[in-house]
Amino acid sequence: MRASTIMRWVTGLGEAFLAIPFLGGLYVISSGYSLLGVMFVLHIITLILAIRDYSAKSGSVVGLVTSAIAWIPVIGWFMHAVSAVLLIIQAVISHPKRHY
Template identity: 90%
Template sequence: MRASTIMRWVTGLGEAFLAIPFLGGLYVMGSGYTFLGVMFVLHAITLILAIRDFSAKSGSIVGLVTSAIAWIPFLGWFMHAVSAVLLIIQAVTSRPKQHY
């Protein structure tokens, strides 16, 4: 499994946790919004790995946007849910490249 796929799973599951109504918001606010910064860095790492592997980048880009605007109530929840679904779908459908 490629590093970009592993990071998609990590960030996708992290976003899924943050998309849990009230619980995700309480966690973010309880961390002083630090967790949004951590997720931003993880999405940036995932994007770099996806570029290196020539694989899908949209999930990581949406994740970066989500981390930047997730402090807005309800919009943040919606964006976390969209990011989680997109990243998990990309993780499931990623295939290792065949070398000839």
């Protein structure tokens, strides 16, 4: 399994946890919103690995946007859910584009 796929699983499951109503928000608020910064960095790492592997990048880009605007209560929840679904789907079907 490639590093980009592993990171998609990590960030996808992290986003899924943060999308749990009230519980995810409680963790974000109790961390002083620093958890969103950690997720932002993890999405950057995932994006770099995806670029290196010539694989899908949209999940990481949506995750970056999510980390930037997730402090808005209802929009944050919705974006965490969208990011989680997108990243997990990409992790399941990931395969690199081959350039010969």
